[in-house]
Amino acid sequence: MNDYLLLTPGPLSTSDTVKKAMLKDWCTWDDEYNQGVVQAIRAKLVALATAHPGYTSVLMQGSGTASVESALGSLIKSSDKLLVINNGAYGERIGEIATYLNINTHIINYTETQLPNVTDIEAVLLNDSDITHIAMVHCETTTGMLNPAEAVGQLAKTYNKVFVLDAMSSFGGIPFDLADWHVDVMISSANKCIQGVPGFGFVICKQHIIAQSEGVSRSLSLDLFAQWHCMEKNNGKWRFTSPTHVVRAFYQALVELEEEGGITERYKRYKENQHILVAGMKKLGFSPLLNTSVHSPIITSFLSPTGQGYDFKTFYNTLKNQGFVIYPGKVSDADCFRIGNIGHVFAADMHRLIDAVASNLYWQDTV
Numbered sequence: 001m002n003d004y005l006l007l008t009p010g011p012l013s014t015s016d017t018v019k020k021a022m023l024k025d026w027c028t029w030d031d032e033y034n035q036g037v038v039q040a041i042r043a044k045l046v047a048l049a050t051a052h053p054g055y056t057s058v059l060m061q062g063s064g065t066a067s068v069e070s071a072l073g074s075l076i077k078s079s080d081k082l083l084v085i086n087n088g089a090y091g092e093r094i095g096e097i098a099t100y101l102n103i104n105t106h107i108i109n110y111t112e113t114q115l116p117n118v119t120d121i122e123a124v125l126l127n128d129s130d131i132t133h134i135a136m137v138h139c140e141t142t143t144g145m146l147n148p149a150e151a152v153g154q155l156a157k158t159y160n161k162v163f164v165l166d167a168m169s170s171f172g173g174i175p176f177d178l179a180d181w182h183v184d185v186m187i188s189s190a191n192k193c194i195q196g197v198p199g200f201g202f203v204i205c206k207q208h209i210i211a212q213s214e215g216v217s218r219s220l221s222l223d224l225f226a227q228w229h230c231m232e233k234n235n236g237k238w239r240f241t242s243p244t245h246v247v248r249a250f251y252q253a254l255v256e257l258e259e260e261g262g263i264t265e266r267y268k269r270y271k272e273n274q275h276i277l278v279a280g281m282k283k284l285g286f287s288p289l290l291n292t293s294v295h296s297p298i299i300t301s302f303l304s305p306t307g308q309g310y311d312f313k314t315f316y317n318t319l320k321n322q323g324f325v326i327y328p329g330k331v332s333d334a335d336c337f338r339i340g341n342i343g344h345v346f347a348a349d350m351h352r353l354i355d356a357v358a359s360n361l362y363w364q365d366t367v
């Protein structure tokens, strides 16, 4: 069906069965859809996120960013103050959203290759008692860095702050329990590690937090409380037209995650994919941008070759013709490209990719 494999962290390669699940048209007020698909998804998401009670989930139309904007704009009051921890494009986007929404914000800025430091964060919390919420990205997809979410969650608990985690590119691919990590609000989307197709995002949060957020939202269509309330009261009904085909495909993707053995098994597969990728690329002379210790198994940034004849576009096009689509770099202070390890992608695909790269080192002749 596909003429190339997407090695990009969302949209990503999905299974044929996920794609086939989109072939039926659904009625948005029928129980078969609302109870059978939407409510089932909401329950499955909460079960994937935590073994503890007190959490609920809500789905929201749009790309992942819409869900981040919906959560920030609907759960943070104008009298609150948000601490944003930023070490990449997605952390920066949280700050940007807060600016658009006129949320009072304190931002700790790191470079993209720096790991956020708990001591810095604690110092800010001790200095600024107005802060009510902390927001951070879990896997910073800019580089592939895995941020210290558990440690920041512990700080949030100690200082009694609401912890908002953008786990867009990690949820479903890396095991963690929201309650154990003291995450109050988590955001992710359909087209990342759950391996669905793009079209909506979701928020999993403490039920009491969303239940107390009526009237806070700065936006009509992104009102997370209203969406949650409608789903709760009307058995899974979305407020406005839902992306039915995408939702049904997502249900199928959740079933396939269960069949694979859940998040732990998927995590193993992603780690193996990355291991093969990094070992193979190193053999071919490439260097990963980050140290292994801070690396997620989600996406890997490699420094661009220094050979004079190298340019990303040619490298990209040759690999694409060989059946692999990779990602340009997004790091501002280093010349990189990125290769995703997630999606319906397996060890054999990674070995084939390495063979393709090996046949493609044209710039070495020009060094």
Ligand SMILES: *Cc1c(COP(=O)(O)O)cnc(C)c1O
Residues within 6 Å of the ligand: 010, 063, 064, 065, 066, 090, 137, 138, 139, 140, 141, 166, 167, 168, 169, 189
């Ligand atoms: C993908 C992603 C998002 C959302 O991006 P969209 O393009 O809006 O889907 C947000 N945060 C992180 C960390 C991501 O990886």
